[in-house]
Amino acid sequence: MRLTTKGRYAVTAMLDLALHEGKGPISLADISERQGISLSYLEQLFAKLRRNELVHSVRGPGGGYQLKRERGEINVAEVIDAVNESVDATGCNKTGSCQSGEVCLTHHLWCDLSDQIHGFLSGISLADLVHRHDVQEVAERQQRVMAQPEKLIASSVASAS
Amino acid sequence: MRLTTKGRYAVTAMLDLALHEGKGPISLADISERQGISLSYLEQLFAKLRRNELVHSVRGPGGGYQLKRERGEINVAEVIDAVNESVDATGCNKTGSCQSGEVCLTHHLWCDLSDQIHGFLSGISLADLVHRHDVQEVAERQQRVMAQPEKLIASSVASAS
DNA sequence: ATAGTAGCCTAGTAAATTAGTCGGAATAAT
């Protein structure tokens, strides 16, 4: 099991889409700016999200991405699964062949842990996140920063040095 | 966050120690054989476990390792922490500086997930594992295999090819 | 004393993964 920036980026980007729903397709350039994620990297992640039928793309100018399902029908676990291949904590992919064909001493423990994590994350939808206070606060801050083009340039210069 | 064989090996090895408690120090060679983990790799893991005061070592012939605390007083979370540095799911190490000094859109979600995982794993002690049916079954199987030296050689030859 | 058994320590390494970059299509709106 691994949860790195890859999965975190995917969830963040999907949440960004959910927050700006109803404004037509959202371009990856917008998400890149707002969330501070490399555009090319986002492209790779969205290729996987699209293959997993989580988003729908519109090409050409004014194009971008939209959620393929309703916000309430997409949960965090499947977003991570889409880019990461599973939040499984076992080494044997739950097959039980961890120690030369047989289950290892701790196999069931990792199965339990996997269930725990999956249960937790699959119980949280994008709609749930949109309604959270902390998410709304951060989203508002990001709106304010986007409205100040000078600050944007200053911060990108600072991060480049 | 990452949970790989590293953390799994550590927990498995610690559980092996817990299962064979009361028989004096257990050598890493024994654990290596029983659990199918490379001896040199075990040495590296146990160096960390020792630094974190989870095990106590006895050098020289007949030496090995013993749990430093009672089985009921060592939980799975701290074993993983010892070799892995934390089961933290955030990218900022819970500092909240994920996006140029400020919290990112999904910071709190990862904090919640971290708490969830830590809560689950810290609630399971080595004693709990020792008493589980599935663990006892696997432990008995490992005892039987160890009692058949020919089979051991045959399986090691097979895995080497 | 000394041989042998263990733990201890450092260094190296192949393979995989991460988090990107780069360049160039294909597509659609103006």
Added chain:
DNA sequence: ATTATTCCGACTAATTTACTAGGCTACTAT
């Protein structure tokens, strides 16, 4: 036609994993 965007493939530096190799140190049994 130009431009904005998704799409696609190849490449890469840095990091991590899961090891191996080899030598040293402490201890015990003989």
